[in-house]
Amino acid sequence: MSSGQWEVVGKNKKSQNGKVKTIKEDEKKPTRNGPKPEDVAPPTKSYYAGMEIDDPKANGKKASKNKKKAEPPKPKPPKTIEGAFEAIDATELANIITTNKIRFSNAPLVWLKEVANFLNSKTQIEVEDPTFSTQDPLYPLSVLPAEIKSSLETVLSDAGKANAQLFFDVTLTALANDMSRGQLVNGHRLLLQMLALEYPEFCVASLQKSASLRNSYQNRPPIGLSLLWAFGQGGFSDFSVGLKAWQELFLPIIELKNYSKYVVGYLSQLLDRHAKMDATVSQEQLLAMFDMVNSKKGLSKDMSSDLMKQLSKYKDIYFNKSGAKLQVTFNQIIKKLPNQYLSGSNLDPYNRVLVESLVDCLQRDDSCNATWRQLFHRCPKQSATLLDYIDSNWAQISPKLKQKSLKMSVTQYKEISVETLKGKKKDETVVKTNKICQDILDRMTSTRRFPWLWASFILLLGIAGLIAYDVSTVNGNFPKSATGRLLNDLGILEQSQRAWQKSLSASARGYLWLETNTPIYYAQAAEIAKPYGQLSRDAFTVGLKKAGILYGNIKDYVVEKTPVVVATIEHYVPGLVDSVVGYTTMGYEVVKKYSVEYYQFTSEYLKTKVFVGEWAPEVLQNKTQSALNVTRFHVSSYFYWLRTQVDVYSAIP
Structure with a gap:
């Protein structure tokens, strides 16, 4: 350091002869600012597993574009439950089921839970209406692909009914708990629906536990409605199960605003689905339904009206099979x-x-x-x-x-x-x-009573009309008519002619008077006689009632005593009753046999021997029709002529 140069601290590289190798000037440059960028920068190309890979930073935008082109496009997530079902790989589901059966061969509940988790993960769809009120009653099972449905039915069947029922109860709780944590539970819904339709009794097997679960979540409508939906699925297979579930689990909360519409709607679906099937209602169920519905007073006017409509459907089912x-x-x-x-x-x-x-x-x-x-x-x-x-x-x-x-x-x-x-x-x-x-x-x-007065008068007019017709056949010459000749032989022809004219004139005027005034007098007479007629009818009604009671008592007595009489006869004469019944039956069969034979013989004889030729049915029918037509024509002509004569003779003083 005294020379102002950096010294290398550490081991010195030695030559082969053991001397220290001196450091060149370019190697003694200070490294206070760290290594140069080029000393630490990665190379533009590297090799991984024998493959040459371009570095993104080195290649810049061109490399980034090439990498984006190499990535496959991501599939869009489904937006509906139908789409989610279609996207499920049936092979993957089958492999999961097979693997769990092998790993947990003695734990069917584990298979089913794994299947539920798989379905939940594959159907991550938000459901706004937990009751699927706008869909088919069997939705979402109705849109499940057949291959997936078959796999689920197989695993549920292999688990056994006891394990399936336990899984049903566990899944109900899991449905509520997972929803409370904000998780999606479409897989739980699907499996609950399949189990309820296959084993409807699961829905009402633990009513007390189900009611407790419903009460725990009834303040959270999405969860409460989901539970009700699951409880009611069994009713679409079994009417009695659906009815019991509705009475025990639905009806108690019908007065809650968030539930009343669905409760009434479910009953409507249930009744409409089973009304034309083998649904039956007992008298006790009918009366109990009346009492339960009457006890619910807190419904709105519309809901109450809808509920009464369903009650009317319910009583119709009872009376149709009662x-x-x-x-x-x-x-x-x-x-x-x-x-x-x-x-x-x-x-x-x-x-x-x-x-x-x-x-x-x-x-x-x-x-x-x-x-x-x-x-x-x-x-x-x-x-x-x-x-x-x-x-x-x-x-x-x-x-x-x-x-x-x-x-x-x-x-x-x-x-x-x-x-x-x-x-x-x-x-x-x-x-x-x-x-x-x-x-x-x-x-x-009835206001139509037989007009006796009119009938009598018309009879008299008919007799007079016949006499008048007899006279008209001889061009009005009364002495030459059959009636005139008879009276001439009796010596009273002249007096009879005067009496005849007077009677015709009086009868004609009387007919016209009666035609005008009879309705008035008849109404007055009917009013006067009405109390007496009512008394007569009442007396007859009482007598008829007493006779009916007497007949009923006699009938009941005979029905009551017949077994006693039969038992007494059987006691003293064993086998007599059976013998009488046997002989009676045999006699009836013989009479029936020969009656049929004689009827066939007689019918054939009449067809081939009697009703032939002029007596053939077709000929008789034509003749009868012709006679009726002629009679109808003559009667019409007679009444027209009679009315004309009444008008003429009524003008005679």
């Missing part, structure tokens, strides 16, 4: 109506469905009229509501009901109303229902 024994159903439903008279706008949608159900009972089981009459004293105002509905919708309802039974019921109810009106306090309901009953009876009472 059979003909509906007395108990009628008894239970009429008691659900409020104990007050409802009419017109006072009949809300729920009570309207109840009244429609009562009409369905009366239509399908006529014995419900007897049950209804027994309830008049206990349910008078409910019965008044039903009568008012029948009267207000008479054109639609009357063809469905048996007029005779309905008339009996209305008549009896009117009698009860009249008894109530006799009291000091006249209830307005009783007054109104009495008018309704009378209106219904007037509708059912």
Whole structure:
């Protein structure tokens, strides 16, 4: 350092003879500023694995452009679930399933979880509507490619039903947890849907646990709706499962604003899908549904109206498969109506469905009229509501009901109303229902009665017309007619002619008078005789009712005692009943056989021996038609002539 030169510190390079090699001047230049750029810069070309690679920095823009051209274009991510399904490699899925089956041969749940993770990773699509309300009810399974669907069905089947059910419960929880963490769960949705459609009972196997899971997330609508969607998938395969899920898991939260639309919409889908299939509803389910729907009062007007429409569909399914024994159903439903008279706008949608159900009972089981009459004293105002509905919708309802039974019921109810009106306090309901009953009876009472008076008068005119026709055949010369010759032989021809002219004149004027005044007097006579006719009809109705009760009692007695009698006979004379039944059956078969044979023989004989030639059916038909045409022509001519004669003779003083 004393010489002002930099010295190299370290080992000196020695020559072969051990002397120190001196450093040249150019090697002693200071290195205070570090090495030169060219000393540390990488070469323009390098070699890697035997391949020559251009350096981007050295080649500049040209190298950058060449590298961009060499990269393949990146595929665009799918924007829909359908596109994501189409992009899944079926071979890759099959390899994952096979690998996991080999590695975890005794752990089917691991296979299924790996499949769920794979599907979630391949379907990273944001779902705005977790219930897919605008899609097919079986969406997204309905758009899944067949090859992928087959692989998933195989792995679910290989896992076994017990493991599949456990996986279903686990996946429900995973669906909620992953959504709460902001993850996409389309794979979970797909597998839950497949399991629910294959094993519908999974959806209602753990109702308490499902309800608890729903309650935990009901304040987060996307998660809550996703859970409801999963619970309801089994209903599209099994109506009873869907109905139970709706009643236990959907209906309790129908009053929540974010859920009411989907709850009602799911019930509509369920009923529409199964209405034309083998869906059945028991009486207990119907009554329970009425009670559950009536307990939900917090719905908006539109939602309440839609729910009542679904309730009407539900009761139609019950009545379409209920059979003909509906007395108990009628008894239970009429008691659900409020104990007050409802009419017109006072009949809300729920009570309207109840009244429609009562009409369905009366239509399908006529014995419900007897049950209804027994309830008049206990349910008078409910019965008044039903009568008012029948009267207000008479054109639609009357063809469905048996007029005779309905008339009996209305008549009896009117009698009860009249008894109530006799009291000091006249209830307005009783007054109104009495008018309704009378209106219904007037509708059912036929206004076309046989006109006996007119018939008698026309008969007399007919006789007179025949005599007049007899006279006209001899050009009006009465003495030469058959009637005139008869009277001449009797010695009363002259008196008969005068009487004949007088009778024709009086009859013609009387006919014209009656034609004008009879309707007036007939109406007055009908009004006077109406109470007596009503009394007669009531007496006949009561007698008929008593006879029907007597017949029913005798029938029930015979039905009740027949087994006892048969058992007694069998006890004392074993085999007698069977023998009688056997001989009776044999005799019936013999009679049936020979009756058929004789019928065929007789029919063939008549066809080949009797109804031939002039007696052939075609000839007889033509002759009959000709006779009818001639008769019709003569009758028309006669009545025209008779009316002309009436006008002529009415002018004679």
